[in-house]
Amino acid sequence: MSDMTNADDSKSGLNAVAEAVKQAPARGLPPVHLWNPEHCGEIDIVIGRDGVWMHEGSPIGRKELVRLFSTVLRKDPDGYHLVTPVEKLKIVVEDLPFRAVSVGREGDDLIFVTDVGDEVRAGEADPIVVETDPTTGEPSPRVHVRRDLWARIARSVFYELVEMAEEVDGRLILRSGGRAFSLGAVA
Incomplete structure (x- = not known):
């Protein structure tokens, strides 16, 4: 997947991450520390200082979706990423996730x-x-x-x-x- 720069790519990136997370066991955490996919770019997701997850400047309103994304969050030396077995997308975390x-x-x-x-x-x-x-x-x-x-x-x-x-x-x-x-x- 290329750099997440247009709305269609961004939507497909979100969908791909959400789909991969759904494959994880219920309430269990996927083994993101074992996954080493290629870096695919950035996705316009920001976790604000107040803990609100934003996508393209708007709050992600579905708590279930935020929970799903939180299970594939990983901190690497170069920052925070949403990671699946096939994608690694950098996000912004203003304080702590x-x-x-x-x-x-x-x-x-x-x-x-x-x-x-x-x-x-x-x-x-x-x-x-x-x-x-x-x-x-x-x-x-x-x-x-x-x-x-x-x-x-x-x-x-x-x-x-x-x-x-x-x-x-x-x-x-x-x-x-x-x-x-x-x-x-x-x-």
Whole structure:
């Protein structure tokens, strides 16, 4: 497939990706890390800072389609791509591809749910990372979802985490999956 520059090519690219994803097992994730197709160009899909998936400047309104696309998303050294066994199309991700929109406790573990329906149990394999902007002091929390894909933790979810945390040596600490995660210094 050539570079995704006109509307017909773009539509066929979307259809090809959607068709390939439908072949994947229900709720399972296709083995995109094993697929090495030729790079086919770019497709006008942008995942905004707010988590909204856009195609040609318009939001993709069907949640099922966004979920399907999210299962074939991969981050390579040159950026984010939708990958099938026969196509690799570059997309734009303004921040992180997913949003952690809820969190709950299951025993001693924290379970996050993303905006595309992934469930993540925070722990050694899927850590919580909080970076702080040195100028503003604003926290920028994220949780690992799979491979090199992360979810930005929504502000309301971060507030829930702060409420769950305990103060240890001047830091807010959360425990999950046998690990301790720092949310930052106590102000």
